[in-house]
Amino acid sequence: MLNIMSIKKKNAADAAAGGRSPKTSATKIRLQKDMDDLSNIPKTMTVSFPNPDDLFNFSLTITPDDGFYKGGVFRFSFKIKEGYPHEAPKVLCTQKIYHPNIDLEGNVCLNILREDWKPVLNINSVMIGLQYIFLEPNPDDPLNKEAAVVLNTNRTLFVQNVNKSMRGGIIGGVSYDNVLQ
Amino acid sequence: MEIDNPTSDWANRWRHPDVYLQRSGPYAVEGYMPGDELTEFIHSDDCKILVVGAGGLGCELLKNLALMGFKDIHVIDMDTIDVSNLNRQFLFRYKDVGKSKAEVASEFIMNRVSGCKVTPFFGKIQDKDEEYYSQFSIIICGLDSVEARRWMNATIIGMYDEEDPSTMKPIVDGGTEGFKGQSRVIIPRNTACYECSLDMQTKPVTFPICTIANTPRLPEHCIQYASLLLWPKSFPETKIDGDDPDHISWLFSEATKRADEFGIRGVTRTLTMGVVKNIIPAIASTNAIVAAATANEAFKLATSCAPIVNNYMMYVGDEGLYTYTFPLEKKPDCPVCGTESVKITISGGWKLQELIDLLLERPGTQLKRPSLRTSTKSLYMQSPKMLEEATRPNLEKLCSELFSSGDTVVVTDANLPISLQLVITFE
Numbered sequence: 001m002l003n004i005m006s007i008k009k010k011n012a013a014d015a016a017a018g019g020r021s022p023k024t025s026a027t028k029i030r031l032q033k034d035m036d037d038l039s040n041i042p043k044t045m046t047v048s049f050p051n052p053d054d055l056f057n058f059s060l061t062i063t064p065d066d067g068f069y070k071g072g073v074f075r076f077s078f079k080i081k082e083g084y085p086h087e088a089p090k091v092l093c094t095q096k097i098y099h100p101n102i103d104l105e106g107n108v109c110l111n112i113l114r115e116d117w118k119p120v121l122n123i124n125s126v127m128i129g130l131q132y133i134f135l136e137p138n139p140d141d142p143l144n145k146e147a148a149v150v151l152n153t154n155r156t157l158f159v160q161n162v163n164k165s166m167r168g169g170i171i172g173g174v175s176y177d178n179v180l181q
Numbered sequence: 182m183e184i185d186n187p188t189s190d191w192a193n194r195w196r197h198p199d200v201y202l203q204r205s206g207p208y209a210v211e212g213y214m215p216g217d218e219l220t221e222f223i224h225s226d227d228c229k230i231l232v233v234g235a236g237g238l239g240c241e242l243l244k245n246l247a248l249m250g251f252k253d254i255h256v257i258d259m260d261t262i263d264v265s266n267l268n269r270q271f272l273f274r275y276k277d278v279g280k281s282k283a284e285v286a287s288e289f290i291m292n293r294v295s296g297c298k299v300t301p302f303f304g305k306i307q308d309k310d311e312e313y314y315s316q317f318s319i320i321i322c323g324l325d326s327v328e329a330r331r332w333m334n335a336t337i338i339g340m341y342d343e344e345d346p347s348t349m350k351p352i353v354d355g356g357t358e359g360f361k362g363q364s365r366v367i368i369p370r371n372t373a374c375y376e377c378s379l380d381m382q383t384k385p386v387t388f389p390i391c392t393i394a395n396t397p398r399l400p401e402h403c404i405q406y407a408s409l410l411l412w413p414k415s416f417p418e419t420k421i422d423g424d425d426p427d428h429i430s431w432l433f434s435e436a437t438k439r440a441d442e443f444g445i446r447g448v449t450r451t452l453t454m455g456v457v458k459n460i461i462p463a464i465a466s467t468n469a470i471v472a473a474a475t476a477n478e479a480f481k482l483a484t485s486c487a488p489i490v491n492n493y494m495m496y497v498g499d500e501g502l503y504t505y506t507f508p509l510e511k512k513p514d515c516p517v518c519g520t521e522s523v524k525i526t527i528s529g530g531w532k533l534q535e536l537i538d539l540l541l542e543r544p545g546t547q548l549k550r551p552s553l554r555t556s557t558k559s560l561y562m563q564s565p566k567m568l569e570e571a572t573r574p575n576l577e578k579l580c581s582e583l584f585s586s587g588d589t590v591v592v593t594d595a596n597l598p599i600s601l602q603l604v605i606t607f608e
Contacts (some may be wrong), residue, residue, distance in 0.1 A: 001349065002368060003212060004318050004483050005222050022557040023339045026331060026376050029516035029600055032562075033523055036595035037551055039564035052571040053558045086327045101391070105414060109391040117387075119380045129588045141391040 009171075027082050031055040034123040045127055054079045059094070060127055064134040068159060072166045072179040073158075076130060078123070088117035089126055095177040098165030100137045100148035102176065108133070109143045146172055191261065195220065195250050201486040207258075210485045219484055226298075228483055229316040233257055233306060233333060235282040237463050238323025238355050241472030242601040246321070249480050254290070255317065257302040257309070258283040268376040270464035281316060287525045295589050306333055311314035311340050314350065316455040321479050322354040323472065324422060325461075327382055330354065334375035335517045336365065341369040342522075355475035358383065359462045359498055362471035365490070365509070366478050372492045373509040376517035385459045407435035423458035470496060471591035479527060514598030520591075522602045529581030529607035533560060536580055538560045540592060555584050556591075563595070581607060 035055060038047060044065050049058045060076045066120050074097065079090040091113055092106040093099075101109040111120055142148030149160040161171050168178030202437050203222050204214055222228050231250055232487045234244050234260035246254055260275045260282050273282070283301035290299045290448060302309070306329060307494075314320070320337055321508040323355055324330050327502065340349045352367040367374050386401070393405045412421055412432065422428050433453040440448040454460065474494060496500065497503040513519055527536060553560040560583055562568040575583060584590065586607035593600045 002349065003485055004228070004351075005214075005219065005485075018278045023335065024554070024589065024602070026335045026516045028554070028556065029520065029591055029593070032197055032552060032554055032591060032593045033514070033516065034552070035562055035564060035568060036593050037564075039550075039595060041565065046567065047565040049571065050570055052562075055559070075582070086331075086382060086384065103410075104393065105410070107390055109389065109394075109411070111389065113315075113390075114387045115389050117384070141389065143391050143394050145395055168493065 001007075018069075025082065028055065028082050030079060030085055031080060037124045038127075041127060042131070045131060047127075050159075053122060060130065062131055064131070066091065067135045068137065069134045069166070073096075073135075073181045074134065078126075085119035085122070088113050089123065091126065091130070095179055097179060098144065098147055098161055098171060098174075099133070100139050100142050100144055100151055100175050101133050105144040107143060109138075109141050111141075146157055173175045190224070190499045195224075198223075198250055198480070199257050202484055202550050209486055210538070213485045215486070219431055219486075223250050224252045224296075226440050227318075229253045229255065229317050229485070230319045230321060230479065231255045231257065232321050233329075234323040234325070235272075235286040235301075236266065236283060236323065237465070237468040237474070238258065238284060238324060238472050239282070240270045240356065241468050242476055243325050245273065245301070245473060245476035247297040251480075252297050252301075254297065255300045255302065256283045256287055257306055258301070258306070259305045263571075269463060269468060281471050306336075311336070315340060315348065317350060319479050319482055320350055320352045320371045321475060322352060323358070323475070324354075327379075330356075331379070338367075338369045338374055338517050341371070351587065353478045353482065355464065355471045355473050356465045357471050359464055362466055362467050362472040362496045362498075363494060364367065364471050364478065364494040364496075366482065367492070374515060374518040377512040377515045377519075378493075378509055382499050385515075397418070397439065397445060400436070400445055400449075401451055401456050402428070403439040403443070403445055403448050404432065404436040404453050406439050407432045407453075409455055411435050421457060423454060429454050429457065439463065439483065447571065462579065467496070467498065470498075508584065516600060519599045520602050521599055522604065524604045526604070526608055527578065529586065531580050532577055533580060533583060534576040537576070540603075546601065547597065548592070548594045551592050551594045554591050556589050558584070560584070560590065580605070 007134050032055065034069060040180050046061045047058055056079065058077060062074045064070050066132050075094045076094050081087060091108055093102050093108060094106060098105055108130070110133060110180065112125060137151060139148040139151040150161060155164050165171055165176035166179050199220055200426050202223070203215050217455060228251065230246065232239055232246065235256050236440055237241070239256065239258065243254065243256060260280055260287060262277045262282055264278055265357060267273055271284045277285045281301065281303035283303050283512040290297060314336060320333065322330065322333055337350050338353055340348050340350065346455045349369055354367065356362060363428060367373065367411065388402055388405060390409070393402050395408060397403050409422055429450065431448045436453055440446070455494035478489055480489050491508045492505045493509040511518060539552060542553050550563045552562045555573045558573050559568060561572045588605060590603045590605055592603060
């Protein structure tokens with residue numbers, strides 16, 4: 001059992017030893033661990049860092065090898081704050097794309113980015129989740145309502161629209177970014 | 182009772198707590214030494230304690246601790262008194278609005294409890310360094326944010342050097358949310374720490390962004406529509422400040438339009454501010470319950486007069502009344518207390534690769550693929566691919582080119598839950 005009174009007496013002698021080097025925050029250590037967990041990510045995803053010393057800001061490129069979006073190159077920005085992993089990472093699609101779960105500002109409707117986020121999840125979980133919505137877009141949770149309606153009612157037209165949008169075409173008056181490389 | 186000199190202790194002043202400090206008993210903690218020396222210790226400046234936060238919990242804590250006989254109390258709070266605090270933060274009066282909470286609370290306690298010295302610090306916990314925190318015997322937290330608790334926890338645990346018992350500072354942490362609360366004791370590296378239990382924290386209420394965008398049903402959905410989707414479009418360069426009345430007015434007006442469109446009732450200016458600032462209702466008596474439990478644990482810790490809580494008490498008053506105490510377990514991969522601190526001395530002329538080879542050979546750690554960073558720099562990262570490529574050239578660089586003697590290098594490994602903090606000194 002800890003005895004504060006005896007500890008305190010010793011302390012008076014050792015006062016002001018201090019002066020150790022700055023500590024790395026828990027968030028940074030956690031992020032470093034998250035990066036270690038990215039060694040086996042699928043070939044369809046690449047992560048890049050504008051500044052390799054800064055793990056709080058990076059981007060993800062997804063090149064789906066199957067599904068409606070095969071052939072496209074989709075880019076996301078990740079911004080992590082000091083509140084991580086209590087708070088989810090902030091993820092935005094940096095291109096204007098035609099997708100039922102992504103709006104024209106790049107907001108992504110993915111449950112684990114908001115209401116279902118838990119600190120046990122990590123960067124890898126979010127990346128897998130993002131890849132999943134390209135393989136299985138979910139018309140029941142729409143952010144781009146028009147795209148969701150088309151996917152629900154006319155699959156053939158949806159495929160055409162996706163292909164047209166990925167080439168930088170215009171759908172419903174909206175001009176999309178060319179994501180083919 | 183007549184008191185000649187209000188700054189000194191009058192007869193029988195500490196009669197009640199002294200009952201516990203003057204005699205032992207069958208349940209006393211092993212090694213407990215009751216008597217005058219202990220009584221004097223509690224009242225002396227050898228037993229200096231820190232109260233972090235002078236808000237709802239802080240007011241209660243200061244009152245309780247002063248009335249129990251602690252006479253050298255420090256209090257730290259960055260906030261000033263707002264009118265809305267006066268309904269429960271009873272050390273403040275209307276005339277104090279706008280003044281520092283820490284300063285007003287200190288003055289009130291010192292006027293009211295003779296002989297008790299309270300030293301305020303009006304500022305952030307982050308403004309103070311290890312030297313400041315090392316002067317206290319116990320750190321008692323009455324905070325309202327996860328962020329502040331994480332910082333305090335990491336700082337106090339980081340200060341603990343197992344070879345020097347005087348660096349061990351127990352934390353007693355109280356927290357409330359409406360009719361619920363908790364009180365816990367954290368003994369650095371012995372019990373679970375705050376970071377170990379991060380998964381348990383209630384997170385801010387969030388709604389699916391698709392609901393906010395398309396199918397709002399609640400007034401909160403309309404407010405988040407304004408704050409999450411409209412604001413960034415209208416003011417991409419400005420972050421929302423929940424304390425700026427103009428920001429709240431704009432959000433309130435946009436949320437009202439949205440609510441009218443969908444026939445939703447209940448968007449008010451107060452609710453708008455509540456949602457934007459994520460305000461949790463505070464109940465004065467819950468603060469009193471939790472602060473009382475927290476102060477008692479601090480007293481038991483300081484005196485060893487009775488066993489302390491092991492180690493987490495939750496108070497659940499919103500579904501009938503239920504309390505439960507359990508020993509929260511340490512998390513092996515906790516980035517704060519699951520981190521082993523190791524001091525090593527190497528030659529600054531070593532290449533980074535040589536340092537890594539040394540780590541790989543180090544018995545007992547079983548590192549296979551270590552990633553190394555200082556607090557600001559990626560030295561070598563095993564993954565993802567781009568980071569590995571960007572940091573690979575560092576392997577051939579000299580340690581002295583990459584960091585300075587005395588720097589801390591954090592080592593993680595995908596194969597290991599724990600991480601290492603290497604404090605590296607060059608010969």
